Amino acid sequence: xKSKTKGGESILKCFAKRGLxxxxxxxxxxxxxxxxxxxxxxxxxLKKQMMGKxxxxxxxxxxxxxxxxxxxxxxxxxxxxxxxYYSEKILPFISANIFAIESLQEKADLMKLNFVEMxxxxxxxxxxxxxxxxxxxxxxxxxxxxxxxxxxxxxxxxTKAQIDHISIKKVDNIVSRDSFIAQHISKFLDDGADNIVxxxxxxxxxxxxxxxxxxxxxxxxxxxxxxxxxxxLIAAHIIKADEHQNPIRIYAKExxxxxxxxxxxxxxxxxxxxxxNYRLDVMNVFKTxxxxxxxxx
Numbered sequence: 152x153k154s155k156t157k158g159g160e161s162i163l164k165c166f167a168k169r170g171l172x173x174x175x176x177x178x179x180x181x182x183x184x185x186x187x188x189x190x191x192x193x194x195x196x197l198k199k200q201m202m203g204k205x206x207x208x209x210x211x212x213x214x215x216x217x218x219x220x221x222x223x224x225x226x227x228x229x230x231x232x233x234x235x236y237y238s239e240k241i242l243p244f245i246s247a248n249i250f251a252i253e254s255l256q257e258k259a260d261l262m263k264l265n266f267v268e269m270x271x272x273x274x275x276x277x278x279x280x281x282x283x284x285x286x287x288x289x290x291x292x293x294x295x296x297x298x299x300x301x302x303x304x305x306x307x308x309x310t311k312a313q314i315d316h317i318s319i320k321k322v323d324n325i326v327s328r329d330s331f332i333a334q335h336i337s338k339f340l341d342d343g344a345d346n347i348v349x350x351x352x353x354x355x356x357x358x359x360x361x362x363x364x365x366x367x368x369x370x371x372x373x374x375x376x377x378x379x380x381x382x383x384l385i386a387a388h389i390i391k392a393d394e395h396q397n398p399i400r401i402y403a404k405e406x407x408x409x410x411x412x413x414x415x416x417x418x419x420x421x422x423x424x425x426x427x428n429y430r431l432d433v434m435n436v437f438k439t440x441x442x443x444x445x446x447x448x
Contacts, residue, residue: 197426198406204416205408208444211415212244221345221382222336224371226353226389226440229276234283236389236446237350240413242286247348249339250287251299253355259298263288283350299335299349301328329355333370340374340382356386357439358420388440392448398433400445409447416443 206214215223225241227233252259254275262280265272266288272281287294309327332355339347349356357369371386378384390397399416408414419437427433436443 194402194405197402197422200422200426201402201406201408201416204418204422205403205414206417207410207412208240208415209244209412211417211442212241215245215385219345219383220385221340221378222347222349222374222384224349224351224356224384224386226356226387227350228353229278231278232391233389234278234280238282238286240446242283242348243290245348246291246346247287247294248291248346249295249297249344249348251297251336251339251347251349251351253351254298254300255302256298259296263294263296287348297335297339299332301331305331327368329368329370329373333373336370336374337377340378353388356388358386358441359439385441386439387442387444388436389444389446390436392446398427398430399436399443402427403445408445411447413444413446416445417441419443 223245225237227237252262252275258273258275262272262275262284264270266284272284274280287296306328332351336347336349351370354360355369356371358372358375360369360372371384375384375386390400392400394400403409403414403416418441420439420441422437424434424437427437
């Protein structure tokens with residue numbers, strides 16, 4: 152993968168290169184939520200945009216299967232909710248040729264082996280993984296499980312600051328955990344693989360750092376920068392039903408987007424920020440993910 156950022160690039164140059172969107176997202180991590188709660192004089196433009204970009208989850212799944220994809224990055228927080236949701240609503244319907252997980256290859260091999268031999272599938276990051284494995288392999292028994300996490304050898308090449316995610320350099324500079332993860336996945340893409348599904352922490356499946364200043368660029372951003380013009384990459388994010396104060400959920404309910412199913416908002420980053428009065432907590436999600444999934448309940 153080609154590097155687009157020189158090792159000596161200054162913080163100011165990075166801000167300039169990433170533009171105002173990065174700055175807005177940075178500010179949203181530093182300011183209290185109340186600071187971004189501006190009233191919108193009229194919600195009609197936002198309603199029109201969100202209605203035009205939303206669809207039932209089943210429609211989105213069918214569309215994805217019909218049009219195909221190269222990488223679908225499913226963000227999670229390593230809890231039962233996310234594992235259960237993906238194993239019930241997404242993975243039984245979208246066939247994965249490669250299933251990339253947040254582990255080393257030895258554990259990924261064990262996941263598939265235990266499924267085949269009908270043995271207990273080990274947990275992953277302190278949450279059950281058996282239902283996820285069942286959903287992937289019942290749909291496509293030939294799915295290849297890949298552990299794409301940084302290895303011990305690779306970690307040994309990093310300084311303590313780099314391990315702590317201080318770096319903001321690019322993939323070919325090999326200076327962060329996410330850089331190594333991106334390299335591992337890029338090998339599949341370079342080899343022509345498609346229908347790659349990655350299940351990873353949500354901060355990694357993002358176009359921008361969800362932690363603000365001082366954290367490395369997410370691996371999805373690195374891959375998106377490299378393959379935006381040649382591959383179809385999708386980062387998906389779930390806003391849970393119990394997030395009652397989430398403004399995007401509030402807008403969805405107010406605008407009548409729920410018609411009986413869970414819904415999906417595609418390409419929310421295309422919505423003009425002025426339509427939601429540049430509200431930072433909304434922009435932080437709209438500009439960071441390609442797809443927002445809103446469970447009805």
